[in-house]
Amino acid sequence: MTDAQRPTLRQQQKQRTRTALLEAARRQFVERGYAAVTIDDITTDVGCSRATFYLHFSGKPDVLRRIGAETAQQRAVSVYAELDAVLATGSRAEFTEWLRRAVDWFEKNRDILPVWDEAVTLEPSFRPIAAEAVAELPAAMPRHLQRWGEDRRDEARLRVGLLVTQLERFFTRWAVQGTLDTADTDPAVTLTDIWYPALLPPEARHPSVGD
Structure with a gap:
């Protein structure tokens, strides 16, 4: 320099x-x-x-946006870019392992997640910021979007957004609030049953070799 x-x-x-x-x-x-x-x-x-x-x-929403921007960017690059690669393998087992790593990411950032939710509830000006953070995640998954095709790109983005939302709510109720009892089950396996087929284009929803 x-x-x-x-x-x-x-x-x-x-x-x-x-x-x-x-x-x-x-x-x-x-x-x-x-x-x-x-x-x-x-x-x-x-x-x-x-x-x-x-x-x-410019104010409290802006400072929280700056804090959250680093967290959201980390998620987009390290978690959802990885999901793009995992889905390309066609392996349910790899997807289950990805879910476990995604939950680990939530665990590392669990302190700021309730703050983000509170701001979304209380600050109308913060809601577009939160919506943009979620909307950016599919951009880290170009292969996934390509598999769905140009005419179904919006549906593919929506499905990723719904996955994000369910994972956040699951983690909040399970690990933060303690109101969701998973007993002796493995939540990653159950979530795989729900989300692995839901993220695949209809024509690709068939058992994968080696799973």
């Missing part, structure tokens, strides 16, 4: 402040809930002014 490309001290400080605001907002949202946290709470935590906050973010 040349001297011209290297960030100035002012730019470095600005980035540190932005990162500190994001970290403070995430910590407080997780600990107290989205509604209870104010911009003053976040700025007091960091030790900066409201004016500084508004140099970086």
Whole structure:
């Protein structure tokens, strides 16, 4: 990196402040809930002014969007791009293993998921942000969309969106709320029974060799 490309001290400080605001907002949202946290709470935590906050973010929905953008991008790249490859194998067993890894992803991000849901409920301006995050996931699955064909592309996207929604609700009720008892069953196997055929184009719904 040349001297011209290297960030100035002012730019470095600005980035540190932005990162500190994001970290403070995430910590407080997780600990107290989205509604209870104010911009003053976040700025007091960091030790900066409201004016500084508004140099970086337009408000609470925007700061949560920035927090969620990193999570959503990680999901699109590491989880749903992998699903695209798994579906291309034609293996139910591989799909079951993918579901287990997807649940692991939810476990790693379980602290922010209730905050996201709360913001969607309370902030009308946040709903398009949440909808866009889900809509981006099929874009990480080009082979899957191609298998459905151009004339059925919207249906393929909808099915991926429904899968996302059910996995989120399943994880919330099972692991976060504890209101869904799976007893001695393996939820990944049950979810495979539901979702593996549902994601395949009708003409591809036949038993796979080697499963």
